[in-house]
Amino acid sequence: MLVRDKVVVVTGAAGGIGAALASRFAQEGAAGVVVSDVDGDGAAKVAASLGDKAISVRTDVTDAAQVAELVAATESAFGPVDLFCSNAGIATGIGIDAPAQAWAASWSVNVMAHAHAADAVLPSMLARGGGYLLQTVSAAGLLTCPGDAPYTATKHAALGLAEWLSMTYGTAGIRVSVLCPMGVRTNMLMPGIESGNASALAVAASAKILEPADVAETVVAGLADERFLILPHPDVAGMYAAKAADPDTWLSKMRHALGKQTGTPGTVAG
């Protein structure tokens, strides 16, 4: 899909990767860009910087009713949604001892929000014979993120949901992609690096930290190719293939690498 003349929604777009996607889509000539975030003021600032083809809508993506309202607001402003980027996400930096609240929040934001988004936009997309769902997952959804158990489990679940959506609706014209970066210079990662968090430091040691604009560049190319896996760090493809080919060897190498990087279990996938 080319973004030009399309109606696009981006969640989690008050900053970081989401703001970069919204900005890049506006540059590409989208017919309308809806900048959405639970941080309504932040979303409004981003939308204001993008000109008159952008609006902001405050949305908590964990609430299905609010996601449906986001789709309705988009339709009122610009017409039916062509591309819904379900990008909002949270990390916890906690292992298996994560409290129930952290697990529940991770499931709500990192998994259920994608389900709410698909449920809200698919009826209109299917009626029109096409549409595009982009889910921001993470390399953690393909590999693992040992410093953050809820993040790893929920990003893997998000990948599974995206595969299911693609398999189920692909023949009806629905395209699905997953965006799976390693480290990106955003508020999700950088404060952890600055405070010496072991997980964040391991991400930093694992691959080059990309700028959000670099990620947006890769997304535009991936959407144009209608590729399922969009990998801003291309090496992730080889890591994913190696894991699939021999999980025991891959896990053994991961344990060794993590021990060397952090001295303790830590994150590598972002």
Ligand SMILES: NC(=O)c1ccc[n+]([C@@H]2O[C@H](COP(=O)([O-])OP(=O)(O)OC[C@H]3O[C@@H](n4cnc5c(N)ncnc54)[C@H](O)[C@@H]3O)[C@@H](O)[C@H]2O)c1
């Ligand atoms: N930064 C990285 O290294 C990295 C790597 C891989 C994947 N990702 C993924 O990229 C996506 C964007 O993260 P980012 O790095 O730009 O971080 P970020 O923290 O800058 O942006 C996340 C945005 O999501 C919003 N958000 C959180 N909960 C929400 C909710 N309930 N409803 C609506 N919005 C909500 C936040 O307000 C924030 O603006 C996430 O899904 C994240 O998991 C990030």
